[in-house]
Amino acid sequence: MYKTYTKSFVFVVLLCFTALGNVFGQVSINRVEPAFWWAGMKNKQLQLMVNGPGVAKAKPVITYPGVKITEVAKTDNPNYLFIYLDIAASAKPGLMRIKFTGANGEAKSINYELKARTDRSGAQGFNSADVLYLLTPDRFANGSTENDALEAVGIDRKNPDARHGGDLKGVADHLNYIKDLGFTTVWFNPVQENRMPNGSYHGYAITDFYKIDPRFGSNAEFKQLTADMHSKGMKVVMDMIFNHCGLAHPWMKDKPAADWINNQKKYVQTNHAKLTAMDPHAAKTEKDILLDGWFVPDMPDLNQRNRHLATYLIQNSIWWIEYARIDGIRQDTYPYPDYAFMARWCKEVIAEYPNFNIVGESWYGKPGEIAWWQRNSAINPNNTYLKTVMDFPLTFTADWGFNEDANKNGGEQSGIYQVFEVIAQDFLYPDPNNILTFLDNHDLGRFTRKDDKSLDRFKQAFAFLLTTRGIPQIYYGTEILMEGAKSEGDGQIRKDFPGGWPGDKTDAFSAEGRSDKQNEAFNYLRKLLNWRKTNKPVTVGKLIHYAPYDNVYVYARIYGDKTVLVMLNASGKDQTLDMARFTDVAGKHASGTDVITGKVISISKNFTVPARGQYILELN
Known part of the structure; x- marks a missing residue:
């Protein structure tokens, strides 16, 4: 009984000291996001999200050439602090010291790295030339x-x-x-x-x-x-x-x-009514459920x-x-x-x-x-x-x-x-x-x-x-x-x-x-x-197509003087096409090379596409 009382008493004292530490401004930092950034970015603004017990009571100071604090924002949670920086084009890569001073004058400093933008690979985007x-x-x-x-x-x-x-x-x-x-x-x-x-x-x-x-x-x-x-x-x-x-x-x-x-006090399931995002007649409550409702209970909806x-x-x-x-x-x-x-x-x-x-x-x-x-x-x-x-x-x-x-x-x-x-x-x-x-x-x-x-x-x-x-x-x-x-x-x-x-x-x-x-x-x-x-006609060329007759869809991809002609026969029987219908894309071409087989195929006058078959022809 005595030992139990002693342990409990010590635990209470430790809690009191921890609470007093926060009151008097001790600084503790668990995480800063992002963990590092780069000098020379086009957007000169950077937000640092700082997390630690009672960190919002601390005052951050940065002394680094080309970098200044534009805003220190607090929320209702004292464990978070948002520091907004302006990083001038003149700022050089290096370790930037951030000093956090608590209410009691205690200070804690961390090093924050501004990296050099040395890698210029990637960030290419993707387009119709890609698969x-x-x-x-x-x-x-x-x-x-x-x-x-x-x-x-x-x-x-x-x-x-x-x-x-x-x-x-x-x-x-x-x-x-x-x-x-x-x-x-x-x-x-x-x-x-x-x-x-x-x-x-x-x-x-x-x-x-x-x-x-x-x-x-x-x-x-x-x-x-x-x-x-x-x-x-x-x-x-x-x-x-x-x-x-x-x-x-x-x-x-x-x-x-x-x-x-969103909806953190009471679970609200999204209605998945995606049309309300664009519907001019949508009720606000419907739109709110779409946007603020959760996908599933395991995925909280971010605001x-x-x-x-x-x-x-x-x-x-x-x-x-x-x-x-x-x-x-x-x-x-x-x-x-x-x-x-x-x-x-x-x-x-x-x-x-x-x-x-x-x-x-x-x-x-x-x-x-x-x-x-x-x-x-x-x-x-x-x-x-x-x-x-x-x-x-x-x-x-x-x-x-x-x-x-x-x-x-x-x-x-x-x-x-x-x-x-x-x-x-x-x-x-x-x-x-x-x-x-x-x-x-x-x-x-x-x-x-x-x-x-x-x-x-x-x-x-x-x-x-x-x-x-x-x-x-x-x-x-x-x-x-x-x-x-x-x-x-x-x-x-x-x-x-x-x-x-x-x-x-x-x-x-x-x-x-x-x-x-x-x-x-x-x-x-x-x-x-x-x-x-x-094949540029297919990746960047113009598309010209024809309404399907007898379940045969014909279209062409054209780039400069190059044409790819595609014929898809979705029916269950062979279909013979009158090629005169397609002269505005086929022109005077009398043949084309089958992309799959490599064979040269005549496309003059009538042309038969087999049942459930297709041709992709590079016109010669």
């Missing part, structure tokens, strides 16, 4: 088993929703595979830390915006990976999320401000109307561009964060890196809804400054439109005609070339289906994807006919790539490990992708 290879890092390849476990959370490949161990080294080990296929760019699903209790293999519940998830590797490894990709002539697109963070983020235990999170958080997020993306020299960003759930903030973000990123590109996930079903989000849209009075949008309407239409049963009957109700109609509505877009086109991705059922007996649907759809307007994206494993239905769960559309793990029974990274059908699909895509790289 993106989208991969989920946890499911692509496990290059190092040493990082498989984090604390008590290991890997379980039998569980489709658990961590499987894929990592950055796994990607690095297979860069030549990706390049040889013909891809110019890799888009990574999120690689930032997701230190969630359930593992969060997909990456969309971030718990540290400035750190690569240790189960994928380190910041240094990611930076080296981008450098290696640039040395191979490839680009890197990084997935980012501004709408929410993970529930296990340290902010949730000690929020930097009371309004850092970008808080100016400190807004600046934090913008600086974070600029930090990753400058640090790792990434070439583009794909922004998740684009309509859900604050509209004005997102426009500001786009403007500030492009102001710093004029060639950079950002694509926003704009998940809508109609072209007009997508076009509203592209910068300089005539149908949106408030500029988004978003360069590239995602063509979900084309994805949904193509998924059905290339099916044989969708083209049993002709006319405007046929599948291929519906595909044509989506493209025909490009008048809605300010810039039809800067639209991301895709047949599937990590959120959709895979385009390849178990009941596809032949490769007719596959070949026709990818012939279209790689020759129509826009920036094509192909999901990892498509080249080996990976399957997975959305109804089976997200884990089934994000399966492990065979051969990416030690001990895998098959290795689909090699021709020997693929079936004959897989190799046929692989070689078809490889041929098209590598041909596309050097």
